[in-house]
Amino acid sequence: MQRRSLLQHMALGAVAAPSLGFAATEPDRAAPLPLEHFYRRPLMERVRLSPDGKKIAAIINNGSQSLLITRNLAGGAIVTVMNTDNLEFLFNWFRWINNDRLVVSLRYPYQRQIPGSTRVINTMETRLLSLDADGSNAINVLRSKGLSGATGWAINQDDVIDWLPQDGKHILLGLPDTDQDRDNSVFKINVYTGARQHYHGTLPDVRSWSTDQAHRVRIGVGFDDKSDTVVWVSDIEGKNWRVLSKFAPFSSDALVPVGFGLDPHILYVTARHAGLLALHTVDLREPKIELKLKVAHPRFDLSGGLLYNKAGEAIGFANNSLDSTVLYWDESYKAWKQQIDQALPERRNTISSVSQDETQCVVMSEAPDMPPDFFLCAKDGSKPRLLSRTFPELVGKELSFKQEFSFNARDGLNISCYLSLPPGSKGKNLPFVVFPHGGPQASDGPEFDNWVAFMADRGYAVLQVNYRGSTGYGQAFMDAGLRRWGLEMQDDLTDAVAAVVKKGLADPARIAIVGASYGGYAALMGVCKTPKLYQGAFAFAPVVDLVELVADAGQFRARESVRRQIGEASDDKPRLKETSPNLLAAKIEVPVVLIHGTHDRQAEYQHSVWMADSLKANGKKHKFTTQDKGDHQLSHLPYRKQLFEQLEAFLLETLGKAA
Numbered sequence: 001m002q003r004r005s006l007l008q009h010m011a012l013g014a015v016a017a018p019s020l021g022f023a024a025t026e027p028d029r030a031a032p033l034p035l036e037h038f039y040r041r042p043l044m045e046r047v048r049l050s051p052d053g054k055k056i057a058a059i060i061n062n063g064s065q066s067l068l069i070t071r072n073l074a075g076g077a078i079v080t081v082m083n084t085d086n087l088e089f090l091f092n093w094f095r096w097i098n099n100d101r102l103v104v105s106l107r108y109p110y111q112r113q114i115p116g117s118t119r120v121i122n123t124m125e126t127r128l129l130s131l132d133a134d135g136s137n138a139i140n141v142l143r144s145k146g147l148s149g150a151t152g153w154a155i156n157q158d159d160v161i162d163w164l165p166q167d168g169k170h171i172l173l174g175l176p177d178t179d180q181d182r183d184n185s186v187f188k189i190n191v192y193t194g195a196r197q198h199y200h201g202t203l204p205d206v207r208s209w210s211t212d213q214a215h216r217v218r219i220g221v222g223f224d225d226k227s228d229t230v231v232w233v234s235d236i237e238g239k240n241w242r243v244l245s246k247f248a249p250f251s252s253d254a255l256v257p258v259g260f261g262l263d264p265h266i267l268y269v270t271a272r273h274a275g276l277l278a279l280h281t282v283d284l285r286e287p288k289i290e291l292k293l294k295v296a297h298p299r300f301d302l303s304g305g306l307l308y309n310k311a312g313e314a315i316g317f318a319n320n321s322l323d324s325t326v327l328y329w330d331e332s333y334k335a336w337k338q339q340i341d342q343a344l345p346e347r348r349n350t351i352s353s354v355s356q357d358e359t360q361c362v363v364m365s366e367a368p369d370m371p372p373d374f375f376l377c378a379k380d381g382s383k384p385r386l387l388s389r390t391f392p393e394l395v396g397k398e399l400s401f402k403q404e405f406s407f408n409a410r411d412g413l414n415i416s417c418y419l420s421l422p423p424g425s426k427g428k429n430l431p432f433v434v435f436p437h438g439g440p441q442a443s444d445g446p447e448f449d450n451w452v453a454f455m456a457d458r459g460y461a462v463l464q465v466n467y468r469g470s471t472g473y474g475q476a477f478m479d480a481g482l483r484r485w486g487l488e489m490q491d492d493l494t495d496a497v498a499a500v501v502k503k504g505l506a507d508p509a510r511i512a513i514v515g516a517s518y519g520g521y522a523a524l525m526g527v528c529k530t531p532k533l534y535q536g537a538f539a540f541a542p543v544v545d546l547v548e549l550v551a552d553a554g555q556f557r558a559r560e561s562v563r564r565q566i567g568e569a570s571d572d573k574p575r576l577k578e579t580s581p582n583l584l585a586a587k588i589e590v591p592v593v594l595i596h597g598t599h600d601r602q603a604e605y606q607h608s609v610w611m612a613d614s615l616k617a618n619g620k621k622h623k624f625t626t627q628d629k630g631d632h633q634l635s636h637l638p639y640r641k642q643l644f645e646q647l648e649a650f651l652l653e654t655l656g657k658a659a
Contacts, residue, residue: 033397038454039644040637041066042390047362047374051100051165052353055133056362056387057081058374059091064637068094069105072135073376076079081135086635091128092158097191098168103141104129105158109599109631110156111324117548124601126158128173130191139194142175159185162211165356167564172199173572174209184208186217190368203232203241211311212236212260219244219267227560229258233284236264244282244289250482250562252475255289257308261314268294268306268314275432275474277301279317292455300472302327309333310358317352322445322472326350337355337648340377343384348447351440352379362387368446369401370394398423400456400465402446407499408413409468409492413480416473417496418444418464419505420456422658430461432500432535433654434493434526438517441482441565443470454644455514459658460651463500468494483567485546486579493522494530500511506587511653516540517603517632524581531589536654538593538647541603541632544611545583546576582607585614592622593650597630 028415037139048057054074060067068091076630081102084090092105110125131138131276142157159174159363169192174184177377186200186209200209201218220232231301233244244267245255258268260280264505267282271291278296282289285589295317296302303441304320307328315330325348333351340349344365353362359379366372371387371391375384389395400420409415433455437444444464452462466473467489469481481489493513500506520542543549553562577583593617596608605626612624625646627639634640 022307032332032459033394035458035639035644035648036451036455037391037393037397038457039640041635041640042371043392044374044388045366046094046388047353047387048094048096048366049353049360049362050099050133051097051356053357054099057094057102057133058231058388059094061637066523066635070103073242073254074595078241080560081131081133082129086631086637087629088637094159095163095164097130097171100133101191101361101502101515102133103133103171103174103191104131104158107600109629122601122604128160129159135474138605140194141189141191142196143172143194145457157585159184159208161209162215164215172211172215176208177202181192183222189538200238205230206232208258208315210257214264216264218260218264221257222259229254231255233257233267235284236251241290241508244284249502249564250478252479255291258315258317261306261308262312270302272475275476277303280359295329297323299323303471307333310356322443329365336379339379339381340384340539344375345376355411366448368448369399371448394453399448400462401448402452404446406495407496409488409495411488413468413492414475415468415492416494417499418446418466419500420452421505422456422459422460422461425461426460427461428504429507430505431459431651432461432463432497432506432656433655434463434465434497434513434649435510436465436467436493436513436515436518436519436522437470438515439471440467440469440485440489441478441517442473443472451514455647455651458648460655461500461505463496465496466494467496482565483572483575485521485566486529490522490525490579493526494533498535502506512536512538512651512654514538514650515542515631517542521581522605525579525584527592527632528584530582531587534590536591536593537588537649538650539608539611540595540634541579541597541600542607542611544581544607546580548607548610550576582614585611585618585620588615588618588620590621591650591654592620593646594622595627596625597627597632597634597639599629600632602632 023417029562045059050534054071055072057070060069065083068081069078075409081517089106089108094102094104097103105126107126108445110123112123113120114499129143130141132208154175160171161174162172164170171189173189175187176187183202185198185202185438189196203220206220206222209217212218218234222230223379228246228248230246232241236239247254255269255271269280269282270277271297277292280291281294299345302319302324304316307316307318309315313469314325315333316328318326338622347365347367350364351361353366361639363375363519364372364379373389374387377384402418402420406414406416443466451453455462464608469489470593499509511534513523513526520539521538527534550566594608596605598605615622630639
């Protein structure tokens with residue numbers, strides 16, 4: 001295996017936290033920062049402590065290579081365990097199985113032929129490896145003869161349902177018994193040899209399983225013939241299974257299991273409370289399901305997972321929604337988090353990994369105008385030790401700061417946004433970029449965003465709109481976006497522009513729209529529906545033909561989700577055509593830039609081909625760049641560089657040089 005020495009900008013010394021306050025006066029605008037400061041991947045990602053707290057494992061991005069590394073915290077060189085250029089395969093996740101060995105999930109694009117058909121489908125597949133902390137003794141967990149061989153029968157082979165933390169040699173893995181099975185069984189896998197034994201059988205249409213803290217299989221989640229989610233639960237003995245909940249996609253009565261604490265009768269679930277997703281408990285001994293509220297947020301949905309102490313008791317909830325503050329109910333962890341916040345003030349501090357004895361933790365610390373840093377924090381109150389910056393070149397540089405504001409859309413619905421002004425800006429009559437998020441079941445928050453920071457550094461104000469249908473704002477707000485692609489969802493972006501123009505922030509003659517994935521769709525739809533509003537559209541990995549999108553999904557289990565979110569291929573065809581940018585290209589009056597990777601498995605590359613063909617047929621000014629083997633996340637560094645170069649040129653062409 002390849003070895004690398006310690007990279008620049010890594011650190012292990014004690015540090016004092018910098019202040020994050022605004023400048024008292026607006027400074028003169030500095031020269032733009034180098035492009036590479038923004039487009040590259042974070043120097044370090046996903047830092048995890050070994051159980052004994054003596055080593056870390058992490059992803060380091062070094063040029064075009066991403067490296068899985070380990071390092072002894074007492075000193076010594078960084079050891080490269082594996083590396084990739086993010087074209088053939090990508091690191092999905094990794095975890096310590098004990099103090100000396102890692103389990104690693106890889107993902108890669110592939111193609112499969114549908115059984116009984118000549119049709120070939122594009123897939124994104126996962127494989128599970130296990131190897132020592134120095135990269136030796138590597139095996140494909142499901143193919144004990146080594147890393148070579150056939151692809152295996154299951155598309156996803158990394159569904160670890162229990163890490164068996166007191167074992168150190170085995171995991172519980174959800175897998176189909178054969179390539180003819182759709183339903184998953186549970187196997188106990190030896191991560192040193194690949195040997196496996198059957199642990200738990202199937203239930204009809206169950207795709208995933210969960211265990212309690214005694215490692216008993218207790219929860220099964222699957223689908224019925226209508227594609228509704230069905231949650232099964234068993235008693236402690238595993239003899240009696242019953243349906244705990246059943247719900248359709250986007251349903252307000254969804255009840256989703258999250259996990260068990262030490263009490264095997266009490267299950268934690270997420271369900272609606274006053275219209276917002278909250279964490280509840282359910283006593284499985286009761287014949288009737290009764291929700292008992294555990295924690296809720298006053299403004300936003302909760303979404304995430306349980307956190308546990310070394311005994312296996314649930315101590316908190318890692319909220320991944322708009323307010324991503326971890327909610328602890330364990331007093332000792334509350335106190336530890338308060339201690340960290342005092343040591344690293346004016347930041348959002350998240351405990352991301354804890355040693356088994358609960359004396360040390362890795363903390364990701366960030367602010368809206370500051371990329372994340374990783375610290376090692378001890379429970380004894382000693383100063384945090386800096387492990388790594390994520391964007392070291394940006395430390396000490398003046399960056400844009402996200403400001404939250406809201407406005408009422410034309411129908412009265414309140415819409416939240418984040419506004420980032422260029423550093424040193426007076427906030428008047430600025431060139432603006434509307435930057436809608438992807439998803440669309442997602443949302444933008446206050447955290448640092450390198451795209452936003454880059455555009456603001458170039459002198460453009462950036463507007464991120466959490467249009468209707470965005471997640472985190474409750475059931476009613478999400479429902480307002482169902483089947484409204486290109487309609488009210490698009491109008492929210494138009495109304496957001498009107499709001500910043502009315503405030504005097506935006507120059508109405510210098511506004512562009514930029515987006516990726518659904519955001520790319522919205523960018524293209526924006527210049528189709530409101531051709532006079534924007535000076536150009538920049539779309540990475542968009543979908544453009546809703547008729548084809550819905551028809552394609554109709555052949556798979558996602559059909560019901562897509563039907564509820566977008567529409568029916570037959571009944572809604574007129575509306576879908578009226579909101580498909582590739583069918584509306586004749587209305588476009590401004591330049592369009594398209595970039596798409598051929599190995600995109602979330603928004604198929606063919607969509608951009610259709611859009612480019614339509615633009616060409618209608619004589620519209622456009623540029624289409626194909627990224628061979630590129631994916632939906634711009635994982636390959638040269639492709640990130642290419643996109644940022646084209647984005648900079650596009651903004652200069654359409655909006656002019658910022659003052």
